[in-house]
Amino acid sequence: MYQAELIERAARFRSAGDDPTRNLSACPTLVLNADYTPLSYYPLSVWPWQTAIKAVFLDRVDIIESYDRAVHSPSLDMKVPSVIALKQYVRPSQFPAFTRFNVFLRDRFTCQYCGSGHNLTFDHVVPRRLGGRTTWENIVAACAPCNMRKGGRTPQQAKMIPALQPIRPTSWQLQQHGRCYPPNFLHETWRDWLYWDIELEE
Numbered sequence: 762m763y764q765a766e767l768i769e770r771a772a773r774f775r776s777a778g779d780d781p782t783r784n785l786s787a788c789p790t791l792v793l794n795a796d797y798t799p800l801s802y803y804p805l806s807v808w809p810w811q812t813a814i815k816a817v818f819l820d821r822v823d824i825i826e827s828y829d830r831a832v833h834s835p836s837l838d839m840k841v842p843s844v845i846a847l848k849q850y851v852r853p854s855q856f857p858a859f860t861r862f863n864v865f866l867r868d869r870f871t872c873q874y875c876g877s878g879h880n881l882t883f884d885h886v887v888p889r890r891l892g893g894r895t896t897w898e899n900i901v902a903a904c905a906p907c908n909m910r911k912g913g914r915t916p917q918q919a920k921m922i923p924a925l926q927p928i929r930p931t932s933w934q935l936q937q938h939g940r941c942y943p944p945n946f947l948h949e950t951w952r953d954w955l956y957w958d959i960e961l962e963e
């Protein structure tokens with residue numbers, strides 16, 4: 762299936778050289794699955810804008826939102842899409858990729874220590890220096906102040922326990938969380954999301 766291939770391709774932007782966010786002029790495009798119920802838009806991935814425009818011309822996607830920025834060429838004059846939806850539904854794999862984006866989605870974009878939605882970073886629940894691994898079960902969303910406050914301590918030492926036990930979510934669970942975030946919610950705030958969408962190293 763063509764869309765699935767594109768998603769695969771988008772997911773492969775892992776090396777710094779490939780990473781369009783290193784280029785300040787990059788306008789990543791959030792990709793939503795095709796779905797006829799507006800409230801169940803589910804963010805699938807983030808693509809470089811070039812990939813998104815290509816998909817628009819191949820008639821594979823609908824444009825939901827656009828940046829103010831336009832691209833011009835002899836054959837092309839259009840606004841850069843910021844949110845697109847696939848025309849054909851892609852069944853998500855049962856277990857979603859371990860990406861920054863998906864960790865934030867699992868944790869509903871809130872710090873697991875104080876509930877803040879600002880300055881989100883990632884915290885190793887058991888610190889790396891104590892053998893904590895970079896896995897679904899040991900990474901939570903945490904705001905920068907909480908991350909700093911916890912430092913290299915365990916939750917018990919810091920008396921900072923994550924609100925929810927971090928687990929590896931199913932796609933269904935992430936989809937439920939995604940429903941809380943209609944496309945417009947994402948539009949202004951996720952300049953760096955392509956970075957989030959890069960698979961985390963274990």
Ligand SMILES: [Zn+2]
Pocket residue numbers: 872873874875876877903904905906907908
């Ligand atoms: Zn916090």
